[in-house]
Amino acid sequence: MMAQLIKNGSLTVDTWNSLEIAEGESPETLSLPEGDLLFPLAVWLARKNEIIARYPRIGLLLQPADRVEDVAADLHYFQVIAVNFPKFVDGRGYSTAALLRQRYQFAGELRAVGDVLHDQLFFMRRVGFDAYALKDGKSVEAALASGFATFSQPYQGATDQPLPAFRRNA
Amino acid sequence: MYQYNALDRQLINERVAQFRDQVRRWKAGELSDEEFRPLRLQNGLYIQRHAPMFRIAVPYGMLNAEQLRKMAHLARTYDRGYGHFTTRHNLQLNWPKIEDVPEMLAELATVDLHAIQTSGNCLRNITTDQFAGVAADEIIDPRPLAEIMRQWTTFHPEFAFLPRKFKIAISGTEEDRAVTWFHDIGLHLKQVDGQVGFTVIVGGGLGRTPIRGQIIRDFLPWQDILSYCEAVLRVYNRYGRRDNAYKARIKILVQALGIEAFREQVEAEWAHGKNGPMTITQAEYDRVAAHFAAPAYETLSAAELPQEKAFLRWVDRNTHAHKVPGYAAVTLSLKKHGIAPGDITAEQMEIVADLADRYSFGELRISHEQNIILADVKQADLYAVWQKASAAGLATPNIGLLTGMICCPGGDFCDLANAKSIPIATAIQARFDDLDYLFDIGEIDLNISGCMNACGHHHVGHIGVLGVDKNDAEFYQVTLGGRQGYEAKLGKVIGPSFSAEEMPDVVEKIIKVYLANRHEDERFIDTFDRIGLDPFKNLVYEGRAHGKAKSAAQENA
Numbered sequence: 001m002m003a004q005l006i007k008n009g010s011l012t013v014d015t016w017n018s019l020e021i022a023e024g025e026s027p028e029t030l031s032l033p034e035g036d037l038l039f040p041l042a043v044w045l046a047r048k049n050e051i052i053a054r055y056p057r058i059g060l061l062l063q064p065a066d067r068v069e070d071v072a073a074d075l076h077y078f079q080v081i082a083v084n085f086p087k088f089v090d091g092r093g094y095s096t097a098a099l100l101r102q103r104y105q106f107a108g109e110l111r112a113v114g115d116v117l118h119d120q121l122f123f124m125r126r127v128g129f130d131a132y133a134l135k136d137g138k139s140v141e142a143a144l145a146s147g148f149a150t151f152s153q154p155y156q157g158a159t160d161q162p163l164p165a166f167r168r169n170a
Numbered sequence: 171m172y173q174y175n176a177l178d179r180q181l182i183n184e185r186v187a188q189f190r191d192q193v194r195r196w197k198a199g200e201l202s203d204e205e206f207r208p209l210r211l212q213n214g215l216y217i218q219r220h221a222p223m224f225r226i227a228v229p230y231g232m233l234n235a236e237q238l239r240k241m242a243h244l245a246r247t248y249d250r251g252y253g254h255f256t257t258r259h260n261l262q263l264n265w266p267k268i269e270d271v272p273e274m275l276a277e278l279a280t281v282d283l284h285a286i287q288t289s290g291n292c293l294r295n296i297t298t299d300q301f302a303g304v305a306a307d308e309i310i311d312p313r314p315l316a317e318i319m320r321q322w323t324t325f326h327p328e329f330a331f332l333p334r335k336f337k338i339a340i341s342g343t344e345e346d347r348a349v350t351w352f353h354d355i356g357l358h359l360k361q362v363d364g365q366v367g368f369t370v371i372v373g374g375g376l377g378r379t380p381i382r383g384q385i386i387r388d389f390l391p392w393q394d395i396l397s398y399c400e401a402v403l404r405v406y407n408r409y410g411r412r413d414n415a416y417k418a419r420i421k422i423l424v425q426a427l428g429i430e431a432f433r434e435q436v437e438a439e440w441a442h443g444k445n446g447p448m449t450i451t452q453a454e455y456d457r458v459a460a461h462f463a464a465p466a467y468e469t470l471s472a473a474e475l476p477q478e479k480a481f482l483r484w485v486d487r488n489t490h491a492h493k494v495p496g497y498a499a500v501t502l503s504l505k506k507h508g509i510a511p512g513d514i515t516a517e518q519m520e521i522v523a524d525l526a527d528r529y530s531f532g533e534l535r536i537s538h539e540q541n542i543i544l545a546d547v548k549q550a551d552l553y554a555v556w557q558k559a560s561a562a563g564l565a566t567p568n569i570g571l572l573t574g575m576i577c578c579p580g581g582d583f584c585d586l587a588n589a590k591s592i593p594i595a596t597a598i599q600a601r602f603d604d605l606d607y608l609f610d611i612g613e614i615d616l617n618i619s620g621c622m623n624a625c626g627h628h629h630v631g632h633i634g635v636l637g638v639d640k641n642d643a644e645f646y647q648v649t650l651g652g653r654q655g656y657e658a659k660l661g662k663v664i665g666p667s668f669s670a671e672e673m674p675d676v677v678e679k680i681i682k683v684y685l686a687n688r689h690e691d692e693r694f695i696d697t698f699d700r701i702g703l704d705p706f707k708n709l710v711y712e713g714r715a716h717g718k719a720k721s722a723a724q725e726n727a
Contacts, residue, residue: 091331
């Protein structure tokens with residue numbers, strides 16, 4: 001079951017499913033179901049042409065160790081890029097998001113998935129996420145009420161506000 | 171010193187509100203212990219041996235009198251009436267209730283203090299030289315850039331969940347009193363052809379795997395320090411190890427790649443951020459630097475000091491040369507014999523605050539040697555300061571001497587410790603309580619850590635003591651020859667470890683070897699460099715079977 005998705009400041013119905021590589025399957029051989037799919041990086045790299053030909057809408061699922069550089073030239077194919085946080089204390093996904101937005105100008109939906117908690121939302125929004133699949137059991141209402149507005153203005157530049165305070169307020 | 175503006179104040183007030191809500195949600199079961207853990211750590215709140223431990227930030231060591239009075243108030247109201255200054259310019263309270271911490275943060279915020287990022291796997295409090303801005307040997311005052319960096323590190327969205335903690339130190343002197351070679355990033359301010367910049371050192375650290383940092387850039391213009399550090403942090407955040415906490419510091423990544431390859435990665439990353447919006451503007455530097463302008467010094471000449479032996483001793487050990495004639499920087503010793511090094515009572519904090527108000531423009535600093543500094547005292551006032559500090563137990567003339575040691579809280583307080591450290595410190599202080607003898611021994615750094623995390627910086631002590639656990643018993647390993655400063659290096663282990671009871675004897679034997687071998691006016695560390703480890707080892711282990719001899723004796727037993 002897909003977790004609850006927050007997008008554009010409200011709860012939305014999510015049509016995307018993550019494609020899992022089950023045990024015994026390989027990216028080259030697994031069967032590709034219908035629908036809106038978030039493809040693991042390995043599947044995308046192995047079967048790019050087939051996916052482009054078959055699917056009108058394409059999503060990508062990145063794990064913490066996946067290198068954005070490997071798909072830098074492909075970004076225009078993706079409606080959605082989901083960045084997985086298997087554990088909320090693994091902060092690699094923040095740099096992944098920052099690179100996608102700041103360096104490679106990815107303009108589609110950038111979604112945080114996995115162990116996504118209320119207290120990380122402010123930081124996630126700052127690096128460039130615009131959709132959040134909260135961890136199951138966590139309150140979407142509470143997140144929407146206070147998760148994004150923790151601090152009214154930051155010191156340093158990031159994706160959402162590239163100018164640091166010393167330039168904004170100069 | 172830096173005065174908060176509306177933005178600074180708004181941010182720490184919002185932080186108080188955020189943490190209050192986090193504690194509420196944790197109590198209500200909306201946040202699990204595991205989820206709450208990094209949140210409370212990033213607010214300086216540990217769960218410790220006896221009670222929670224709460225760590226208040228003192229950014230780059232600067233405080234004003236009002237802030238210290240607030241700390242005294244917190245220690246008295248929410249704790250047991252005392253606090254502990256650490257090697258990272260923090261004040262630790264050892265017995266607060268978790269439920270009180272939001273209120274404590276709210277009280278701290280009224281005087282522009284906080285506990286932001288004093289723990290956790292994030293960018294930590296930036297440290298510098300306790301004599302910054304007043305030292306006679308200073309090249310550039312590091313404080314404006316330290317403050318600019320403090321703001322950059324605060325709630326940095328990309329680097330709040332790093333593989334491990336990340337520590338930055340800045341030095342503005344050749345001598346380097348900030349242990350910059352042993353930080354994740356160490357920065358040396360310098361001037362080359364009229365331009366100010368940094369030598370950037372990366373990948374140093376003490377702890378389980380002590381490594382001296384390496385120079386990644388010989389000269390980086392000051393304007394680029396934020397964008398360059400962002401590049402270093404991004405490479406580390408992406409490629410630092412996360413599978414093993416002991417191998418997660420940046421030093422391990424730098425060692426694994428080699429400094430050349432690491433430098434290439436950082437430079438490639440920096441190419442994108444260089445000259446971007448994080449480049450520091452002259453206007454911002456000037457705005458912040460104005461806060462650190464010299465106070466209203468009077469035009470004075472050197473003062474005649476009363477010729478009283480005890481006072482002159484204190485002047486000799488506990489004052490430091492000032493760049494302005496007629497002034498001195500005074501170190502108030504938190505190393506009174508019989509007291510845990512770095513501990514200070516609420517009453518003493520208030521006395522120090524009064525001294526700062528009366529004699530030092532209302533400001534003070536914390537040193538990484540766990541002492542308090544009044545940086546701007548008129549030489550003519552030294553006698554009065556000495557009398558008042560003596561009455562408060564803050565004038566032990568042992569700065570830089572054997573009993574002016576650095577010591578972590580150890581097994582008495584800390585959950586990580588393998589062994590107690592405070593009783594070792596007090597036993598050594600008791601053994602060397604004769605001031606004449608102490609003065610005769612001269613300059614020597616004794617650093618004690620209760621575990622290999624090395625909060626007591628034992629690796630860089632001339633004599634280092636490390637608590638180790640062997641079959642559930644506490645033992646102590648001794649290193650010699652470590653040092654801080656520009657020529658900083660790691661000490662060498664002298665041999666098998668000792669029991670707690672043996673430690674005063676061991677230190678006494680080490681001192682004996684030094685006294686027997688020293689040339690006139692030669693410091694301990696210089697004698698050590700000249701004669702090497704063996705003479706020390708021979709006397710300390712004399713008559714004691716160890717190594718092969720000990721194994722043989724055990725087999726024959």
